[in-house]
Structures are given as structure tokens and as C-alpha cells.
Amino acid sequence: MTAYRLTSGGLVDRGANLDFKFDGKTLTGLSGDTLASALLANDRLLVGRSFKYHRPRGIVTAGASEPNALVTIGKGASTDPNTKATVAELYAGLDARSQNRWPSLKYDFGAVNGLLSPFLGAGFYYKTFMWPAAFWEKVYEPIIRRAAGLGRVVLERDPEAYEKCWAHCDLLVVGSGPTGLMAALVAGRAGLRVILADEDFRLGGSLLAETTRIDGVSAQAFAEASLAELRSLPNVTIMPRTTVFGWYDDNVFGAVERVQKHVAMPQAKLPVERLWRIAAKRALLATGAEERPLVFGGNDKPGVMMAGAMRTYANRFGVAAGRSVAIFSNGSAGYQAAHDLAAQGVEIAAIIDSRSDVADVAPAGVRLIQSGSVIDTQGRQRVSGIVVERSGFEETIACDAIGMSGGWNPVIHLACQRGAKAVWSPELQTFLAPDVGNGLVVAGSAAGRYTLVGCLADGAQKAAAIAADLGFSAPAEAMPVVEEDIDPSFTALWYSPGAKAKAFIDFQNDVHVRDIGLALREGFGHVEHAKRYTTNGMATDQGKLSGINATGLLAAMQGISPADVGTTTFRPFYTPVTLGALAGTSRDEHAAPVRKSPLHGWAQKNGAVFVDSGLWYRPAYFARSGEKTWRESTDREVRNVRENVGLCDVSTLGKIEIFGPDAAEFLNRIYCNAFLKLPVGKARYGLMLREDGMVYDDGTTSRLSSEHFFMTTTTALAGGVMSHMEYCAQVLWPDLRVRFCSSTDQWAQMAIAGPKARLVVQALVEDDISDAAFPFLAAGIVALKGGLKARLFRISFSGELAYELAVPAGSGEAVADAIMEEGRAHGICAYGLEALNVLRMEKGHVTHAEFDGRVTPDDAGFGRMVSAQKPDFIGKRLSTRYGLTAADRMQMVGLKPVEADQHIRAGAHLLREGAKPSTLNDQGYVSSACFSPTLGHDIALAFLKSGRERYGERIVVWDKLAGADVVAEVCNPVFVDPGNAKLNV
């Protein structure tokens, strides 16, 4: 037995036993325990294996910097790997497993790496696995990855819920120790909106492990009373279990709140974690200081722990880390731990102090070795002794745990996350936060004021200054009286000389002193290089314990000041944040919402098979019984539109209502073709260019009255066109009197196409829509039978006699049902995206498959549409430059296979017959292709160099992906009704 539960004391509920599992074995802890304190209470010293050498490792800290005690918690899809046992709140039924060991923690096969360690020094992987290059990906990396794994990620879907929130406050206090509590009290009493956040489940920070008395009560009672007052203030929000992980622009802080990570069965109505963005006018960093480990031979054995952590386990959790504890210290903190442990009845084997002539007093009867150096530890899977060297003499002292205290590293991560570098303090022998302006102020131990009196005063004073700065008045207050206070000063010791075993700096990544020396010798002495060369500080703990020691060692080895070495870069997150919290609710349909057309219900009733199409969920085809493939359905739909009539949902087109006396002028400048003189009651096809002369979008725009136009855009560019128009109207031509708004979602729009379209539409419309009264490209408002006002456009994408009918979205389904009902006698069918696409290809109509950003109007056959008369329009000037008017540009043509049963696929390239496939020989490419039910063979739209001069020529359609070359004939891209006889009937 080494570690054990003390018979009394601690902030644990001794009446509330909690059963939990570790590596399958059931153990018992107490309410108020962390997993780590419960494991120690059960004498579980060995909790993990190290990353590289698979050395046995035990719990080192009592907090967020823990490098060793990483476990996997949970089962199945709710598994969390790499959870720090030192911050995991114990609950009944918690199921934890150790990591990085096989077959078991005690007998780990990977430990053979330890025997090979002479060959596994820093940079080993870089040097050894260089050759042959192909081996890296296939052989070396998979083996290294398997051997060096931490916890395994679970590939099942995470069943838990997460959410994201914003919070706003005058003052954010990070940390609830003496500094944070005083700051929150002062600011809260002054009336500031205060948020007090702490990563722990119990607030109070270091006060929870203090033995001194404040204002006549225990430190714990003082913390509780302070929190009770804060809870009573309506302007103060207390956020336990909340890690403030990042500081961002405009004083916005990122924080993650673990709402239900500490319960066995999370409630469905609550998230397990919340990601907060806290917009704080001011913030006060009261994050305390991290105790610095000492670098000595054998310092990684289970049983070696931070002296402060031993205090915390004893005072807060009522757990002794050992029965006979040796303390190795370079300052007062080690003595404080010795006193507290001795008071709990723990034997102190010895205090080894690296300093000489110190004023600190050891507990009565405890042996004190000054000017001592620890050179090794004894024991295999747990410590059994400590080897001390003094004045050249070696001595072994039996003990079952070692507490080390190497001074303090203020926790300044947040202050350094936005580029400002930490500043070395020669007096304090540590790095302090830089001055980062008044948005973020560092106080208490985090600012190097380590005494309890100093923390309380600093928190109060800085909070009062912030309150005054924000216009609040904070009354001067009497400071709490601290009975006994110690100044935990120290003399930096970067390396305990004479190590007879590996002296580790980074426990998690297995970096030891010799690795740092090697990095320096091989030219990687810069602190950022040394980090990457040795991997020091690159593990999941991000060097919380190892970073400053590496800096100190690099300085000591070169005989320079740590100020000249500096620190590595501090980056968010302070501790790892789950991907679930970062994603929040943005998963599945919440990440990409299912956007349904107003005719969705109609489509469903008619047997639609839906497909994700951009932002929308659209009918691809309407399967009828007996149809086995999408092609069968599509071919039927196409034939029916060509022979009878079909109804297609085109509600997803972007729709923009444009108003104003200058609306026509505005359109004239937006489109490359003329719009100024478009008559009322007419629709016109329009082409929008980018300023570089390429086609941006196309669509039809109708003039409903002299100052009201209705524009449609392609579905995918509805948002883009809107923004483009807003830019033009607001920034380029702010004096044009034009206003517009999107009405995409307000209209249900349907295309009724086919030779019998008029019969169907006329049956529903009161107005006369004969060819004479409502000719091709007519547009206007009509009355439907029953009185509903609708917009009717005689436009055609299919090449057939066709109408587009727009009705208010809420009436869409009823109108579509009525059309189907009227159309039944004429053989109407619903048709989907696939048929729509085939119909337009047969007619040679373009989509964004053709307008891919490299195509000019002339390339697509619209050269004559571009106005030469207009003084200006978007894209005018650059569309005349040489490259865009060259004769050998690729022009849109049609292709049909010479042998009718052969297939052409979009994306294929075009070559002259006999030419080798090469970039130089590239003649063009296929933009769209399909089987044409009307013609009985494949057809394609393609871009071919000087294509319009080459109708009749044979060309090779080279399709490397499909592995087939097809010979095709170049032809006019309008395959069906090139004379437009079907439109004008």
C-alpha cells in the first residue's frame, strides 16, 4: 500500500460512496472526488504508459496540466478518449480505461521500446525513416502510429447534443481562486455585470487546498461565503465546469461548459457541452500559477508527483499520496506540502532542498538535506526510494512517494494567445504576461503575486480599477485578514545535476534532458526548433509542465538568460475542446438545412425521387410502377413533354422584384444585352457578365409595369446575384433610384411544357392566352379561375410550347394539383430535374455546366446579344480585350456519336483523330451529355476550338476515366427544332 484515503478531512462526502470501473475492475470513491483522487485512494498509482518508451506512469498533478493520467471514459459511441483523470469528476458508474498499453497496463509489450531507447533519441524518426521514400507512407508511418497511439477515437456517431451560446458582460473573471473571488466580489458589489468562470466543478481554486484561516474561518468556508454572496447578486453569473480556452479579437473569449460530462446518463433535453463566446468589456485573468516540475534522474516513476498536488489530494480530497513521502524542492512550497502531509499523519522521509542556507523550517523531526541533488529513483512500477547526492556522497532514502516543487509558472496562456510574447522576470525567475492593454488584466498568482494576501489584494484592487474605468464606483473595502501566509519564493533549478537515469522534461512525449542537448548540438537550439525536433510540448498537454523547463534548459546549456531563449508560441485552445462542442448544433440537416420547395408536397404525392441540388431538395424524377431505373422514368417524362405535356417545379429559381424609376437603367447596366426598352408585358432572356467579361449568370427578366421588373436567376446563384446587384446599386451607382428584394421563397413557380400546354393552362386561366393574345415571351398578371392572381410567363427551357406560372407559395400545391387534374385528359406527367436537363440539352440551352466562369457570351453563341450601343455595362470594357475575342477560342457545339450506341460523358476532352492525348493537343471538352430519348442516341454540348466552323467534322471524345474513346460528329448544338417552330404556335 502506498496511497490511501485519510480517515478524515477533505471536501468529499464520506457518506456518499460512488462505484466506478477502471480497466474493468470495480473500485469505490466518494462524492467530490476526481477520478484521479479516487484512483489514488484505491492505491492505483500506475495509470498510463508513456507515448514513446511505454514507461509506466502515474498521476503527477491535480489539474488541467496533467500529462500522464489520460484515460478513456465511456462506452460505445459516447466514448471520450484522452480525458485527464485529474479533472474528470467522479460519478457512479463511471467507466474508465487506461490507454497506450497492450495487452495490459502492467505488462505492456511496447515497453520494449524502452530497451531500444538509445536508438530512439530526438529526431530519430526523421533520420531513420528517410529511405526509401515510398516506405514512409506505406510501412514506417502506420507502424509508428500504431505503437504511439494515445486514446482511440470512436468512429460511431456521437449521440450527444451540443450547443453554442453568446454571453455579454462588463467583466469576465477567469478563475475562482482567492484573486478571482475577490475581483468578482468587488466588481459585483459595484454593479458590474460579472461572469465568473472556472474549469473546476467546485469553485474556490487554491483556497480548496489551503489550511490557513481567513477572517477567522477556514479558507474553504471563506470561499463558500464569498460564493454565496456572489450567487445572491443578480448581476453576477457563476459558471463552474467552464474552461475559458481562448482570447479573440474585440475581447471575445471562447469557453466550453461541460454541462453533463459528469453524469452517467445525460438528460436528452440538455446538451452535454456548451460552447460559449463571451463578449467581455474587460477581463481579469485570475488563473493562478502552475507548479514547475523538477528535472532529475528517474523523475517519471509512478509516485513522483507535484508537491502542490500532494497538498491538494490531502487537503481537498482527503487522500495521502504515500505513507512515506520524500520532498524535493527549491523553494518554500515544498516545506508547505511537508507540513500539511505531516499534519495528516504522513511520514516525511526527508526534504531535499537544492538551495543552501535556507530559512524555511522542516516539520519537527524531519530530516532536511540542503544543497542536495536527486540523481535517481528506485522501484519499477512505483517508487521505492530516492537516490540523493550531496557533496559527492550518494545516499538512498526509502520512500513510497516523492513530492517535487520547482517553483511557479504563472498561467498566462490567454494573455499570450494573440501574439504578445511572455516576458522573463529575473526577480521572480519566471515568465510573466506581457502588457496587452486594458481589455485583459492579469492578477494574483498569474501575475506573480503568490501570497494569499497578495492575491486577495490584487484581485480587489484591479477589479476596482476596472469598475472605475467603466464608470462604476467601487467603495473601498477592508481586505479579509489572513492568519498565516507564506511566500512561496524559490531559486530556479533547471536540472538536478548528476542524473543516473533519464531525467524527463515532457512526460507525455517522453522528452528527456539529453534530447534537448542533442537538439542544441545539431543546430535546433532555437526554442521553436527544439520543440519540433524533440517534440517537447507537442503532446495533448501542449507543454503546460514542460515548456518553461525546456526554455530554462536551453538557456542553462548555452549559459544565457531564459529571456534570450523565450517561450514557444501560446495558441488556443488552453485545453483540448471536443469537436462536438465546436460543431454545436451544426450537424446533419442542421449543418445544411433541408430546403424544400413550396411544391414539395405535390412532388411527394406524384412519386418524386428527391435529390440534393445545391441548397435545395428537388425531384430528380417521378418513378412509376414498373420503372426500374432513373433512365426509364426520365426517358418517359421527356417523351411525354415532347408529345403531350408535363409539369415541372421551378420554384427554386432565384427571384428578385425590382422597383423604381431607374429600374430599367439599372438592369441595362447589369445585363450585357439591352433592357431599357423592354416593353411592359414582355419577358427577355438576359446575360449577366462579370467585370472581366466572362458570363456570370443568365435568366429571364419580365417587365410587369414601367417601374416593376421581375428577375429570375439560376438556382445556385440566387444569393450571389442578389449580393452583386446590391453592390452595384449601393456602391457603384448609389444615385440610381432603384430598390429590390428577393422573393424566391414567396412564389411557387411551375413550368407547363409540351404541345398541349396551352390546353391545360387555358383551362385554369380566365384571361385569353392564345398565341395572338399571349405570344412567345409574353409576361403578365393573370386571374386564375377562382380569383387567385398569378404571374404567367410564356418562356420555354424545353423548346416546347411552354408557360411558367407563379402563384403565392401557400397556394402552390393546390394550383399544381389543379393543373394535374386538368392535364389528366391531355396525358400530363410530372417531370423532374433529370428530364428538365435532357430537354434543355436537346434544345441546346445552357446552364452553369456551360457557364463555368471561363465562357464569354460569344463562346456560348450569344455574341450578337451583347450590346454595342450601350455606353457601359458590367463587363463591357474587358469583354473587348484580345484574349476574349480571339478566333480560336473554344465555342459551344453539339456532339453526337458516329456509332449511335456509343456513350459520351461530361468532362471528356476532345482530340483530333490520331492525335495523342496531351495538353497541347487538347481541342476542347464536353460540358453536358445525356441520352436523348427524342433522337435515340447520346448527345452532348461541348466547347471546341473554333467550333462553329467545324460542324460535320469527326472528333475523338477522349474519356480516360471511363476508359473509352468515342468518335463523334460535331454539329449544331440545337438538336431539336432549330427553327423554333414549336415555340411559336
Add this chain to the structure above:
Amino acid sequence: MASLIHCPHCGVRPKEEFSIRGDASLVRPDPEASDEAWHDYVHIRSNPRGRYREHWQHVAGCRRWLVVERDTFTHEVFSVTDGAATAREAGR
């Protein structure tokens, strides 16, 4: 970049509500201007360190185009003004 943008129409809003177009100092040349002037306007962009005026659109808010003057190095935002007002002042 900034975390919060003070939209002159909507107040302080998170940056995710905005989309950024780029350099706000560009002035669309006259249609008769030289090839070089048009080439500069359409294709050439500087990438300055320090003060920079950009067009941002409040796409998830008022949908106005704004001129955001900010420091590309410190991320400090100096001013946010309405793009149309700025364009009018510039005599466009």
C-alpha cells in the same frame, strides 16, 4: 479580422454575419479608360500590412455594403460606414 463588427444600421454583430469583398479604395474606371486602368481595377490587388479599407456586406443583417477600415496586423477596427454614403461622398 475582427470578432465583432459595429454595423452602422444593426449595431454590434458577430463577424460571421458578414461577407468580405475586398479593397474599398478601388474606383470603377470610366468605360473609355485605358486597358491598364481596367486591368488594375479588375485584377491587381495589394495585400497591405496595417490600415486597410474593405467592402464588407452585412449579408445576414441589413444587407448593406459597408466600408470597414481596419488594421490587417492588429485586427483593430477603426470605423464602419455605409458604402453608399461613402461612395456618394467620393462623388460617385
